[in-house]
Amino acid sequence: MRKFVAVSLFLCCASFSEEQTLENPENEELQIQCEENKMKITVQREFFWKTNTPFRPELIRLGQNSTCGPERPGTDTEMVLSAGLQECGTESRVYGEWLLYSNQLLLFPAVLPTATGSVIVRGVTTVIPVECYYERKQKVKGEPLMPTWIPMTSTIRGFGLLHFSLRIMADECTSTRSSSVFQQGEAVFLEATVDSPLHPPLTLYVDQCAATMKPDPVSEPKYSFITKHGCLMDSVLPGSTSRFLPRKQENRLCFSIQAFQFSKTPVDQMFISCHLKATLKQSSHSHLDKACFFHRPTFSWRATDGNSAVCECCHSDCLSLDEEENRGDSTSLQIGLFALLLIVLEWTCPGLLSPVRPICDPRVLKHFIQEAQDAEVAMRSCREGCGLSQTVSVPQTTVNYDDWEKKDGLEKAQEVQTGLWLLQQALDLLGPSVTNTALNNHIDNTVRNLVSINAVLHSLNFQEYTPPTNVTSLDGTWRVSSATELLQVHVNFLRGKVGLLLSGAPACQHNVS
Incomplete structure (x- = not known):
């Protein structure tokens, strides 16, 4: 809550000049209340009487060039004027450690008819400057709230906001693997995760993955085994057991590929580089947010999250769907590359390791x-x-x-x-x-x-x-x-x-x- 100080200044007396103000800061008939987002002015009937002005709402106004009058209905003893801090001509400025909002309360003289049918004005316009002071620096305390809108942080890249990781696993992703050495054809289990302590619940996807012989993910030779926003293309190859595993948590996704080597350049080391992506948990799966693998017994693509319809583009082209889906608001947060080093040994015979290059x-x-x-x-x-x-x-x-x-x-x-x-x-x-x-x-x-x-x-x-x-x-x-x-x-x-x-x-x- 903002701290504020209400200040009422200057009471004007009658004069034959057009306008005049005199200081009277302790006037009990005129009270100003500075609230969090508005100012409220209460004018007692006695204030009109002291200025020889009839107690009529049309004779009082807040702001030189505004039409802000008293709230209706009023009472027989007071009138109340209320306005936002940026309404009715209110001006703001910085004054030291304070933020100052100022305006003027105007009390107009009555127009009096005469016996001859003409009208006269007796008195002058009374001008009362009103000001509200707010501290510029505040200490705010409140209970956490779950926003009902999509937070801005969910539409920007998550550097420093989300914590992504990619690691080698063992035993169907039930435990961490300490070694990064594999035999050719051995199943390599990889787990991608995202931790988001300051975000609503997120669902993680592996957008694309590639294997290279060098740490540079765009170097050649290169094998892209996950493409098209989550299609595990390695699972299409004959005899492949590569797949996405069923999710145990929305912020984790485990998948497997079979260890291999590049045929023309038989080097043991290999780098796996992946793009990871997270979306709001309540968002529906789409062609851009999916985890699909080829299920050979049914000769069809399947989604690990159940909605296999989003996998239809895996056997054709998902790119044509990107433009259509990108027309809407994207709630994805994408992070850069994560790389792992694997050492794949050539298989000679069971139980016997081949010499490592x-x-x-x-x-x-x-x-x-x-x-x-x-x-x-x-x-x-x-x-x-x-x-x-x-x-x-x-x-x-x-x-x-x-x-x-x-x-x-x-x-x-x-x-x-x-x-x-x-x-x-x-x-x-x-x-x-x-x-x-x-x-x-x-x-x-x-x-x-x-x-x-x-x-x-x-x-x-x-x-x-x-x-x-x-x-x-x-x-x-x-x-x-x-x-x-x-x-x-x-x-x-x-x-x-x-x-x-x-x-x-x-x-x-x-x-x-």
């Missing part, structure tokens, strides 16, 4: 560093539910290059794997103490990336190393007490020692010209 592309590590920086930024902006419950051991990030060069490859690899192990242990402790949903998604993604980095080391023929149980007390480690410090160490460790190890890996040296 070296992953030497420097953009892979750059991708992990960027996601680590995103997690650090999210942590710095977190104000609640993002603390570290205890101090944790982390690896030293400073590098003495002379000492580093004197170490052999095995020592370097063991030092890096020890640091990755320490970071994973620390992040496992951080996760349960974080209640911020968006930040939890970053932490989960960071842990998965550490597993993927170990897979990259394996592809470069570095021998797997398990640190000793007392590693936390060895030289080369230190302790941090805040989550921000932990994530900063994580970024610096990837930039420093991990980067040095990968750039000098013998398996990649033949790629260096």
Whole structure:
């Protein structure tokens, strides 16, 4: 509620000049009440009597050039004039810490007939300036309300408003998968989610997805396996088991594809990039908002949400329907690309892993560093539910290059794997103490990336190393007490020692010209 002060100023006395005002701020016959969005003026009968004016409503008006008179019906003792703060010629201006609304109350002299048939005017127009002051800065408190309109935030891009995530799952999307290594033909379960604490309930859709060999989603070769605003095209291929799984929550959507490799460029690493989209939960499904897969037993397209009619365009062209549906108001919120790194191994025979081709592309590590920086930024902006419950051991990030060069490859690899192990242990402790949903998604993604980095080391023929149980007390480690410090160490460790190890890996040296 706005705070306000009512001020009535200046009472005019009769004079032979056209208009005149005299100050009389404590007039009891004239009262001004400043309400939240209007001013209300009550004029007593005695006020008319003191100015020798008949008690008639046509003789009083609010505003120099307006027709705002008293409310009708009035009483025999008072008249009431009421007007909005922007009505009847009311003017506004800023006065220090106050917002001032001002107007004039006019009391006109009576027109008197004479015995000869003429009329005379005795007296002058009385002008009473009236003002209402409102504080410019307010403290507002109230219960939350569910809007009955579509909020503006539902029609704009959701950067900083919605929290999207894409992660690798296992067991029909019932649990998180710690490894990103797959055999050819193995089912890859991916779960997309959106968290919207400040929004009405939302339904999530996967608009499009593509697989590439590089982090750049528009690079070639490229396989777009979800297109046309939610059509899982990979499910059409002979023998495919790819599908959208039934929803358990509206803000989550799980789907599966079969792991594959590009035939002409057999490289193990693969990036999955997806566009995610959310709509208001009460909005009906449409050709633009759908999750469809090809059901081979019935040889037809099916929607995971039940209304398969929206899937009709999957076997033809949904683009022609876009223009028609875009004529209405869109309630979609779309976010940019989300990328995951998969390592797909060539299948040789059951139970036997084939040799992994070296992953030497420097953009892979750059991708992990960027996601680590995103997690650090999210942590710095977190104000609640993002603390570290205890101090944790982390690896030293400073590098003495002379000492580093004197170490052999095995020592370097063991030092890096020890640091990755320490970071994973620390992040496992951080996760349960974080209640911020968006930040939890970053932490989960960071842990998965550490597993993927170990897979990259394996592809470069570095021998797997398990640190000793007392590693936390060895030289080369230190302790941090805040989550921000932990994530900063994580970024610096990837930039420093991990980067040095990968750039000098013998398996990649033949790629260096």
